[in-house]
Amino acid sequence: MTGRDIFIVCNTVDDLGGVQRWAHRTAELLTGRGHRVTLVGIARSAEPHPRRPRAPYRVVTLHGPWRPPALAWRPASAWARLNVRARLRDRWRTAVQRRGAERLAALLRAARPGGVVIVAQVWAMEWVRLAGTGGLKVIAMSHESYQAARASSRYRRIWELYPSADRMLTLTAEDADAWARAGMTNVDHMPNPLPFSPAARADLDAPVVACLGRLSHEKGVDMALEAWAEASAAHPGWRLRIHGSGPEEEALRAQARALGIAGTVEFCGPAPDAAAALAQASVFLLPSRQEGLPMSLMEAMACGLPAVAFDCAPGVRELLTDEVDGLLVPPGHVPALAAALRRLMGDGDLRRKLGDNAVAGVRRLHPDTVLDRWERLLELLHRDEHDFSS
C-alpha cells in the first residue's frame, strides 16, 4: 500500500537539534515515497532556526513557546502534596496540554486508514496519548542509547508511555536488545538515514582535526582538549577546529589557555554547513560521553574522514569498526585517544585507508535502504486480522 498518512511528532520542529534534523529529513524522504506527511511540533522552540520556507510536507506546531512546567507534578511525599503553588501550576499545565491534545486529535481524526503516528520523543508522547489515535498505529522512538536513557528521568517516563505503543524504535540493534532484556517487548530498531549526500570528499591532506557538536559536558570537548594537548606536541602545524556553541564554551576556552594549546585550537562557532566544514579537515574527532547514533559522525564518514571516537554508545560501535573505518578507544581513556590521534596525524596512508572504508561502510545507511526498512515496518504493523475459514 502506498500513500499512507504519516504524522511525525517531536517536542519542537523549528530548531537545529539532532532529532529535528532527523525529523525533517525523514519527512522529506517519506514524502518522496508518496506518503502524506505531517510534521507536528508540540511547542515552538525558544531559539527558533529559520528553515526551508517551502517544505514539501505539512508542518504544524500545537503550542507557542512552552511556559508551563515541563514535566507533570509528582509529589515525592505526603508533605509535598500540600504544595499549593505546585498544584496550581500543574493544573495550568494540564489545561494547556489538553488544548494542544485536542488540536492534535483533530489532525489525527482526518487521517485515512493505514496511517501511522511516529512519536520521536517521550515528552511528545504525552500529547499523543491524550489525543487518542483511533485506528492509527503508534510508533514511539528513543533517539539515544539505552544507557543514556537509563541515567535520566526519561527512563521512567518511557516505561510509563511506550509499552502501549505498537512499536518502539531505538537507533541501534544493541540498544533495542538492551530494552528487550529490560522487558520492553515491542522494541525494534531503525537507523537514521544519512543526513545528506556529500558533494565532495575531503582530500585528507590539510593538517586539521575537526570536532563538531554542542559545547556541553556530555559531548566531552574537555577531553578532546586534554588529548589534543598530549597529541599536538608531536605534530606541530596541526590544528583542532571545534565547531559548535554551548554552555561550556567559556570554560573550554579557559581550559585551552591553561593547557597552553590556545594557539592550535580554533573555536569556530556553529557550522551551518557541516559538509563544508568537514571537507576541510583530515581527521574527525568524536570525544562524546553519551551518544545515540551520532549524525555528525555519519556526516564525517560520508565525507571520507577517518574518525577517532570514544566507544561510548552502541550507536558509535554501529558506525565505526575499530581499525577498519576509524579508531575506537575505551570511553574516558584520554591517553588512548591522544595516541589514536597521533597515529592518524602521522600516517596519511592510514587516513586514506580508513576514510575509503568509512565512505563504503556508511553506505548501508543510504536513505533508500533505511526507507525500505520503514516501509517493511509499516506494512507489518498494518497486516490485518482476517477470517481464515475461507
Add this chain to the structure above:
Amino acid sequence: MRPDVSVIVIAYNDAARLPRAVGSVLAQSLGPVETIIVDDGSTDGTGEVAEQLAAAHPGRVRALHLPRNSGGCGRPRNTGLAQARGAHVMFLDSDDVLDRHACLNLVAAAEETGADLVSGRCVRTRPDRPGDRGHAWYPWLYARRAVYESITQNPDLLYDTLSTNKCYRRDFLTACGLSFAEDVHYEDLLFSTQAYLAARRIALIPHRVYTWHWQQPRPDGGSISSRRAELRNFADRLEVHRRIDAVLRARGAADLKLHKDAKFVNHDLLLYLRELRGRDADYQRRFLELAAAYMAELDERVWQKANPMPAIAAFLLGRGDLEGALAAAEYGRGRVPELLTELTERHGRVYWGRLEGHPAHPVLDVTDLGIHTAPPSRVRPVCTLTRLRRCGPLVLMAGRVHNPLERIPPDAEVQLTVEFADRRRKGRVLSVPAEVTRRKGWLQWRACFLPSRVLRPWGFIDPVWDLWLRLSVNGERTALRPRPADETVLETELPARPRLTRLAGDRLVPLRTRQDRVAFRLTGRRLRHRLARRAVRWAAATRAGRRLWRRIRAAEQDVRRRLGSQKTKQAVYNRLLVRLPIRKGTAVFESRMGACYAGNPRYIYEELRRSGRPIRVVWSYAGSPRGFPRDARLVRRGSWAYHLALARAEFWVDDHGFPGGLRKRRGTTYLQTWHGSAFKRMGLDHPELKRAGRAEQARFTRMTGRFDRFLVRSRHDVDTLARGLGVAPDRLLPVGYPRNDPLVNGGDPAELAALRRALGLAGRQVVLYAPTFRPGRGGKAAPLRLPFDPVRFARELGDTHVMLVRPHYLTRVSLPPEAKAAVRDVGHIPDVTPLLLLADALVTDYSSIMFDYALLDRPMIFYVPDLEEYTGRDRGCYFDLAEHAPGPLLREEDALLAALADLPAQRDAHAARRRAFAARFGEYDRGDAAARVVELIFGGGDRDRT
C-alpha cells in the same frame, strides 16, 4: 488468505485457564494469527469452553477434540500441526500465555533473517506468588539477537529444549517430517533437538515471548513435566536422551553429542539429584541403577566439558556413590556452598570424597576450586546436632562441626554460640555460648544452659525458632544450621516460658525442617493451650484478622529495615549528630575501610602513643575487632557508635576514605594519608570517572574536598595522585609515608625474627609476590590466579627459596597443597611492611608496592605477561613502566624462574635504575614521617587552619 502464524493451544482438564491462554493469542499485535485449540480428551468441560471460544471468534479460532486422553503433549500437538494453515507455527500450553508482541517479533525476525526457526525468551513465573516478576529461562542465550546458520555455531542452544518459545516455518516442519513423539514424556527435548539439527538457519531474539506459569508440583500430580516424583518420569527422560543420542549418532555429530551430554549432566541430572534426598530408599536405589547405566553411555570427554560439581556428581553416580554425588549436586545451591563431604589429599592434590581404594580420577580433583583453603565463611562446613537432653533443670546440647583437611587450622581461635532465631524476625535471637574441643577432622561443641533463663519467646507471634550455630574463626564469623544426626536426637522437648502469655504454650518441640535442619515449635499439650491456639488461628484467618496481621508485619519489617539502614544513619548524622559539640582531643582512625589495623594510620597511631600525647583514639573495624589495639576504643564501621564518633571527633585519620555521604564539619581536621603512590590513573584521571556525568564527578570531588591534609611521598604524587583526586596544593603534606619509616630505619628486629619463625623461612631466600588485582565479574576484584605455576617454583627453587604470595587486599588466592613447602599465602597478615622487610626480592606487576619496596634497594622483578592489555586498554598509567622500572620486565615463566634463581645478579644488574627510582618516587621518605605527621597534626601548630 493464509495466516502468518498458527498457534496450537493444547489443553487437558484446564477449562479455567484456557480462555486466558487463547485470549493472549487473540490479543496479538500481529494481525493474521489463527488459534487452534486441541482438547486432549478432557473430562472437565474444557472441550465446551474450546467450542465457545471458537464460536465467539469464527474463522480465527478452531477447536479440535481428541476422543480420549493421550497422556502427553505429543499427540495433541501433532493433531494441531496437521490442521495448521499458517506460514509459521507456534505451540502454547493452556496454563501459559504469549506476550502481546510475541508473534510480531518472531515473524519479523523470521522474515528479516529467513530463518526456519526463531526462538525468543521464555520467562518462568510463580502464579502462586503475587508480584513475582519471574526469571528468564537461560537468559545468557537470549542476551542479544543472533542468527546461526547451524546449531554447531552455538551448541549451547541445546540447553533451551522448550518447544513453546519458538516459531517454526511450517514448510520447514513438513519438509523435514518433524513431529512430536507420542509414547514418552519430554517429547519437547527430542523435538527441539531435531528441529535445531534440521534448521538451515536459526534466529534468536532477546524479547520475552512466552510466560511459563510454573507451580510447585503437588503431591497428586500437577503439570506433567514437573512430576519428577515418579520414577517413570526419570526413565522417560533417559529414554528421550537415548533417542536424541541415536539421532546425533546417525548424523555423525559427535561434538554435538558431547555438548548434549554436558547439558544432561549440568541440567537434567541435577534437577533429579537435588530432590533425591526427600525420596524413599527404594526410589533412591532404583534411581541409582537407572542413572549409573546411562552414565556409561556418556562421552568420556564430558567430565572436562561439564561444570565441575555436576561432573563430580555424575561421575560418582556412575561409581554407585550416592552420598558423594548428592553432596556434589547440593554444593553451591545456596549463596554460600556447604561442604557435605570429606576431602582427600593425595600427591599434593585435593580430591572430592574419601576415594576409599578408588584411583584418584582427575574429575574429582577440586584443588583449583580452592575449597581446601576457603574459610568457613566462604564454604560452610557441615555441622550436626548429636545430643539434645535435659539433665535436671539444665538443657544439654552437643554436636559436631566437620573440618575436612583441617580447613579451620589447629592454631585458629575458635568461638561458637548456639542460637535460637525467630524465623519471622531477622536478628531476633536467644543465644548461649558453647565450648569447643578439637578432634582430628572435626570440632566437638557442647552447650549447657538453664532453659528458664534463655528460652523466652513472646508467644503466638513467634511460633517457630530455628537452631543456628554462630562460628567465629579468627574473628571471621559464619552462621551454620546444624542437621539432626538421627531421629532420636529430636525426641527431647525443651521447657519454654512465653513472655506474653502462658496460654501460647509451655515447651519447644524439636522438628526436622524440609531442608533437613533443626527447628523448634512453641506448643503446649493442655486443653487451654489448644483452645488458645485455635482461637488465635481462627482470629488470624478472618479477613479483618488477616489484614491487620499483614499490616502489623509490614509495619514492623519496615521500621526494622529503616532504623538499621545506612541511609537513615547518614541522614541522622548529617542533620543531627554534627550539631553536637566537638570533643577536643579525640580522633577516629581507620585503615582500608576498617578491614584491618595496618598502613599509615597504624604507624601514626603508634607514634601518637609513643609520644604520649593525650589523644583519645577510636579505631573503626569492619569485620572483626581482632588484631586492633587494646588501648583504643573500637567501633564497628557503619554502626551508630561509629557515626557518633565521627561526628564528634576533632581528627579523622584514614587511608581510603570515610563513607562518602558523611559531611565533615569545619572543626574537624581530616588527615588523608592515602595508601600508595600511583602508577595507574586515579580519581578524576580514571576513565570511569572521566566519562561520567557532571553529577558523579561532583560527588567525587565533594568526597575528596573533605581532605584537609594529604600525605605525599614525592613530586610525582603531587602531579599525579593529588591532581587526580582533586586535592588542592596547599593541603599537601610532603613528609613521606609513616608506614615506610621502618623501611628506611630497619624495623623492629625482634618482631621480624618472630615473623620469620612463624612463617618458617629460616635459611632460605624470601621472595615476595605481590601483584595488583584484576577486575572480575560484577565490579568486584577477581580471585588471584597465579600467572605462573607455583608447583614448578616449589620443585625447582623450593630448596633455596620461599615465595610469599600476597594478594591485593580486595582479593584472595588458593594454593595447591603440592606447593605448600615453598609457596605460602600471606594474605592474612594485615600489615605489609614487615613482609617487605623480610623479603630478599620482590616480584610484582603494577602494584604500588613497587614504590615502597624500592626504598630497601633490593632486587625487584616485574612479571607482566599482560603488559599491553593492562596498561593500554584498561585504564591508562601515569608513566611508562618499561622506561622507569627498577628491574627487568619479564613475560615468561622460564625467565622469571631464571631471574629468581640468581638474585645477586639481579641486585647488581639494576642497581643504578633502582636508586634513581627510589629517589624519584620516595623523595620525601626519610624515616621520620610518623613523627613529623604527629607533630604537624596533633602537635598544636596546625590546628587553627580549619
